[in-house]
Amino acid sequence: MAKKIASDIRFLYGGYDPGTSTVRASVTLEVETLDPTAVTDAAERALAGNRKDIVEWAGLFDDAPGDMDAAQAALLTTGTAVLSMLIGTAVGDRAYSGTAYLLAAKAPAKLGDLMRQEVTFKPDQAMGRGLLLGHRTVKPSGTSDVATGTIDDGTLSIAGGVVYVHILGVGGSAIQPLAEHSATGTTWTPVAGVSVNVIGSQKISITGTVQRYVRVELGGAGTGTATSVFVRG
């Protein structure tokens, strides 16, 4: 376990990765505050209302196809996409994921400076606290596993979970992310999956019991690339 520096942050929205443009990024988990103070109270009271999380991104303006300006042109107000802020790039590193609207994109300019961009996202419901998954790659040609990518949460849970998948590249035919779990780390049970051949994002929902160990098998004959985060319910 470790402290992290800014270069450990990776910000993904849908199939967009503005890594080389990101200057500042943050996720805020927040609730509304309600005041239930009555005349009989000797001090003000506080109660939690609804969650009202917010995610902000600021960076350098870049017109590359996979960068933030392309994301805002394609997705601003059109609907939600998966949003993840990773704090580290190793399997098991902390990540915050959810689905969010891209609400605002602005480009401030200042003489003598680089062109910049500021983007605000609004999560649809709450952002989830999760872990970065790796991908176990199994190809129909029989190539053996090249990565395990298992995360270990220490114990099972009973409130389900979500695997958030960012498909960052496609090639040939579809890739098939398949979520699997295990009580032992050696015998695996497939849970749910998708088949994808376009850049974008997917949510794989898991209901009920989720075992201690979780991983994603990246099947299919395509050569696409993806990044996945698992959030327990």
Add this chain to the structure above:
Amino acid sequence: MAKYKVSGNSVVKIDDALGTLRDLSAYVDTISALGKEVQELDVTSFADTAERVIAGIETAQEFTISGHFDDTGTTGPDAVLAPRVGTLGTWEWYPIGTTSGRRKFSGESLCKSYKIGGEVKGRVQYECVMKQDGTVVVGTA
């Protein structure tokens, strides 16, 4: 009586989501002014030549703790504070340490928000805002 530096002395403890009090001092570098505060009620009348006040009920102050992000499980700031958003829990603040007899503030608070972020060339950091619920106890360690 003496003056005290913060480093090596100040202690802050916050309940985790399961109600276990966790010492976060190793992960905090800033805590906003935190103590006890009452509301001020104006009772000035025509007969007064200066403003008059009486104390009202205690104010539900907000306080912020912040520091470097750390993903240590169970006892680290991310493990303790992120799951606390939207819940009530106990806090204890020892401005000059936990030596017996030194000042201690404590109470219950609602975790309003937990923010994680970073800026280029800097560290990843967290900031947690708490809102007091009910009275603050001014006591000693």
